[in-house]
Amino acid sequence: MSGFGANFDQIDADPAAEFLAREQDELAGLEDEVKPAAIAVTSLVNGAPPSPPTSLTREPREEPEKIKKWREDQVKRLEEKDREEDRKREELRQIAKKELEDWYKNHEETIAKTKAANRDAAKSAEKQFVAEDNDIQPGTEWERIAKLCDFNAKTKPGSKDVSRMRSIILQMKQYPVAIKPKA
Template structure:
């Protein structure tokens, strides 16, 4: 243990108390600060009585150690500027919170109105589309019934040609039906002789 100097530390600790030495040094350095602080007049005295601070020497391992002087804790009063800033900051934060809550509520109401308007427009468009589909389906059915009532012998291929789409551009991506299209057109123009 000699290599680390522990012998000096152990022997020195029995002679001088390091805690008492530290406290004495701190009291010397902070001695002038107590005069600068303003006394707290309205608050109850947080300092203990002087009689409570005095302590008797304690006996440790058979040796009597001197009592360490205990310095009372001084309650620090917050400077006026900092107190005002805290109050102003608290007020600003409360105002911002209130403004944010108001803005959120306003956005919720606006979103609700827009959603209701969208549903209204959507339902109107759906109703119009349903009505238009019904009407076009009824017209198509009427035309189909009228066309079936007028069946004349020899016009079968014309009716078939009406049902076919002969635009070659519209059949992109589908099977090639040009041959069938040409046969239907040919039969429409020159129908087969009927067997009578």
Template sequence: MDFDTSADPAAEFLAREQDQLAGIGDDIIPPSTQPAAPAPAAVPTPTPAPRVEPEKIRRWREEQRQRLEEKDAEEERKKDEWRESAKKELEDWYKQHEESVSKTRAANREAALAAEKELVSGDNKSTEAAADWEQIAKLCEFNPKVNRNTKDTSRMRSLILQLKQSPPVKSN
């Protein structure tokens, strides 16, 4: 391939090199038939010079590192505050729950004692079925609004009231 060398010195150089390298590829032996040659001596390659980082980038990296450290410290501070707050709320809840449970226990104990005294002092001499159901009805709480966090016992209440009003007949 010939280049027009009259106008461009680079084209002249390329044409000269192409003429010199034209026959080089003909005498190369394919790798499979080539005899094993000793490895060439390692030529030390020059290590590239360390890349100098621009001042703006270096400053930005430093500022970014400082911002991240400040954010990490703030995050840890907030976590500690939340832990303390949660611990306090949990302690308050346990305290309130314990007070509620103890009040409920005391009220139940008083109610049970009052019912027991009433049962003992009541008229136990009658053996009629109606009297028995009346005593059972006295022990039951028929106000549905008293305790809302218990199971629904409305059916049992209605059965006891029905039995109180019309007791079953005993067959002997």
């Protein structure tokens, strides 16, 4: 066993002790800054009431006059802005109310005009129908029916297919069937 080192009797230095010694050397300058807290802890351990460290206690400082003045001015400005905002909001409400009243007035006028125009159109259509009703001649029935029908081939999507009925009405108009009265 001589190859592994014959010096087993000597005990090497403790590595933890070496580490602690190095750290204490590096942190030696920090003791002055930590001392007030250490004093408070040691006084608690000894049973004495802790004395407040002088470096950690701060007395409330009074605000400088400029900052006080700025805070007062800021409060006044904010109050003024709030009043201005309330005034503008009320103004906008009045404008909106007036516009809404005008819109309702115009809407009612438009509806009244449309109703009057529809009544006039219906009356004239009725007069025309009554006038034509007196001129009924036998064999012209299908022509009258064809006048009432829309023969436009274009239809709306989703509507029923009425092309067959349209073709039948056109045929009846062109070639009316004479109906003989029963004797």
